[in-house]
Amino acid sequence: MNKDNAQQITVEVAPELALFVPHKRRQGPTELPIDGTSSLGHVVESLGVPLTEVGSLDVNGDTAPTGYVPRDGDRVRVTAVVRPQQVPGAPLRFLLDVHLGTLARRMRVLGIDVAYEAVDIGDPALATRSAAERRVLLSRDRGLLRRRELWAGAFMYSDQPDEQLRDVLGRFAPELRPWTRCTACNGTLVSASKDEVADRVEAGTLRTHDVFARCTSCGNVYWRGAHHDQLEHMVADVLAEFGPAR
Incomplete structure (x- = not known):
């Protein structure tokens, strides 16, 4: 022609x-x-x-x-896309690629269901998992977001975790339930007594803390440690901007 x-x-x-x-x-x-x-x-x-x-x-x-x-x-x-974006199906769940570890932990602190692997499992496996588990895949990799088997996805416009978090919350308006998920494995947290966690924490921690939580999936134990104040500020800022936990 x-x-x-x-x-x-x-x-x-x-x-x-x-x-x-x-x-x-x-x-x-x-x-x-x-x-x-x-x-x-x-x-x-x-x-x-x-x-x-x-x-x-x-x-x-x-x-x-x-x-x-x-x-x-x-x-x-x-x-x-129109914000907040409506994603078909429920509940709203996410899958993050290997480069978004900090964002994954912050979203889990807020009680958002986030699947994340600290090792690179490859684009085909990520896209397949997105489809199998009906999770919204978050990534800065345009090629990954073009895979046909992907169920749903979103590009992360910033490389800064603070801006990434605001972008996700503003775009998808997920339900916020702070302090209910394990930051290590995404499992559910439940209250635990000192006796229940005595074999998993240092003696000094047992003496100086009274409130504990335990992950029902991996067994990790949580308490108000040295970094808790910083996380509380993050949670407070998020709730102030994006509404109270529901």
Whole structure:
């Protein structure tokens, strides 16, 4: 096909998604060639935008599915997800890749169900687990978020844990139940007496603390240690911004 007969569409990407697009295509609508067979979802991904970040695809003023095959002259508008984002199914659960360990621990402190492995299990395994357990996969890896077997996902726009946490809470509005999950394994915490934890903590800790919690899954014991004040401040700040625990 010669250049004069080439088919193309005009695509405009929402400003929130501009960081995914090459610099030369960030200023307003851009023209893209099409082959007449590739889906609109594929075209948008080829532009650099993960479909996990797309709210809707509007073609000539009407909403179109990702499987729509664009036609010559179509005008496409790509919008960002609406916040808070509604995720099908319940309960809302998450899966974080190996690079988001600090975020995983903070989310667990807030009582959010978070699956996380401290070792890299590979992109295929992560995507498969997301689908099998119906978990929203959080990652900064665009390639991982493009895997077809993924159930649901979200790109982490910042590499700073504080900003990542605010992004997740603002985007998904998960239920907050601070101090109910084990930060090590995601298990449920229950109150425990001194006698129940005596064989798992130092004698000095038993003498200086009266309140303990135990993980029902891994057996880890928790008490108000040296870092508890810092975590309490984090929890208080989160509840002040995102509402009380429900």
